[in-house]
Amino acid sequence: IAGITQAPTSQILAAGRRMTLRCTQDMRHNAMYWYRQDLGLGLRLIHYSNTAGTTGKGEVPDGYSVSRANTDDFPLTLASAVPSQTSVYFCASSDSQGGREQFFGPGTRLTVL
Amino acid sequence: DQQVKQNSPSLSVQEGRISILNCDYTNSMFDYFLWYKKYPAEGPTFLISISSIKDKNEDGRFTVFLNKSAKHLSLHIVPSQPGDSAVYFCAASANDYKLSFGAGTTVTVRA
Numbered sequence: 001i002a003g004i005t006q007a008p009t010s011q012i013l014a015a016g017r018r019m020t021l022r023c024t025q026d027m028r029h030n031a032m033y034w035y036r037q038d039l040g041l042g043l044r045l046i047h048y049s050n051t052a053g054t055t056g057k058g059e060v061p062d063g064y065s066v067s068r069a070n071t072d073d074f075p076l077t078l079a080s081a082v083p084s085q086t087s088v089y090f091c092a093s094s095d096s097q098g099g100r101e102q103f104f105g106p107g108t109r110l111t112v113l
Numbered sequence: 114d115q116q117v118k119q120n121s122p123s124l125s126v127q128e129g130r131i132s133i134l135n136c137d138y139t140n141s142m143f144d145y146f147l148w149y150k151k152y153p154a155e156g157p158t159f160l161i162s163i164s165s166i167k168d169k170n171e172d173g174r175f176t177v178f179l180n181k182s183a184k185h186l187s188l189h190i191v192p193s194q195p196g197d198s199a200v201y202f203c204a205a206s207a208n209d210y211k212l213s214f215g216a217g218t219t220v221t222v223r224a
Contacts, residue, residue, distance in 0.1 A: 004156075031210065040122075042115075042202060042214040043157070050210075058211070090156055100145050100206045104156030 002026060004105035006091050012111045013081050021076045021108050023091030031094045032074040033058075033102060034066060036087040043090065049074055050096070081112045116140045117205050119215035127223050132190040134218050136203030139184065143205040147212065148177060148188050151200045160201070161188070193222045 007022045025032065030051045035043040045058030049068040063085060065077045074093075078085055088109050092102040118137045126132045136146075144165040149157035163170040163177045163186070170177050176189045190197055203215040 033211075035214075040216055042117075042119075042216040043212075044214070045211060048211060059213075092156075094210065096210055099162070100210050100212070101147065101159045101162065102212060104149075104158070106156050107154075 004091055004093060004103060006089075006105040006108050008108060009106070010109040010111075012113065013078075015082055015112055016080050019078045019081055019110070021078075021089055021091075021110070023074045023076070023105060024072050025074075025091075025093045025103075025105075026072065027093060027095070027103065028071060029093035029095045029103070030071065031096050032068065033092040033094075034064070034074070034076045035090045035092065036060065036085075037090060037107075038087050046076065046089075081110075083112045086110060086112045114139075115213075115215070116143075117203055117213045117215040119203055119218050121218050122216070123219045123221070125221045125223060126193045128195060129192045132188075132193045132197065132220055132222070134188040134190075134201050134203070134220070136186045136188075136215055137184060138186075138205050138213075140205070140207065140213070141184070142207040143213075144208065145206040146177070146179060146186050147204045147206070148175075149202040149204060149214075151202065151217070157202060190220075193220075195222050195224060198222045 034046040047066040091105040094102040147162040148160040151157040204212040
């Protein structure tokens with residue numbers, strides 16, 4: 001693989017269920033991010049990780065959790081999904097030794113009913 | 114409260130003409146600005162960026178202009194091509210490297 005992969009591509013989920021969105025990068029970037037994209041709101045940062053073992057809250061962290069056990073993986077978990085979490089989720093990574101450009105995965109479309 | 118604003122949700126332009134996309138920001142700590150392009154069902158891809166120490170950056174058909182005093186930047190695409198039809202996001206960064214995005218502008222290039 002090259003770049004960032006996300007899984008699943010799309011998912012329909014019943015409210016109250018737990019869901020983990022997966023993200024893997026092979027660029028050895030130290031920083032990783034999770035965004036949600038909603039119409040009229042652009043991309044909003046949910047959580048981020050500057051390096052393996054550390055995480056931080058973004059603009060809209062409530063209802064989501066993340067972990068960063070290693071450099072390559074950055075899963076996003078919805079402990080108990082609600083309809084307002086229906087969105088398209090993008091994972092991104094960047095190399096803080098380089099520029100501020102972030103590289104994005106293809107996204108996961110999540111529908112919570 | 115969004116710190117990066119793209120007030121035009123859409124833009125339609127004739128093929129071969131210039132597309133001008135605008136972006137305003139409120140946070141004076143932003144010192145680096147980026148434009149991303151997004152096609153349907155794909156992730157955003159980086160297009161062009163500019164540091165606050167410059168007022169212009171050019172890459173082929175794409176030029177970004179920065180007016181720090183007005184807290185305004187714009188992206189010029191000339192000439193516009195059908196493949197430029199996409200959603201364009203403006204983003205800004207302070208020295209913490211996190212990005213704040215605008216809501217996006219959908220560009221449609223007419224043949």
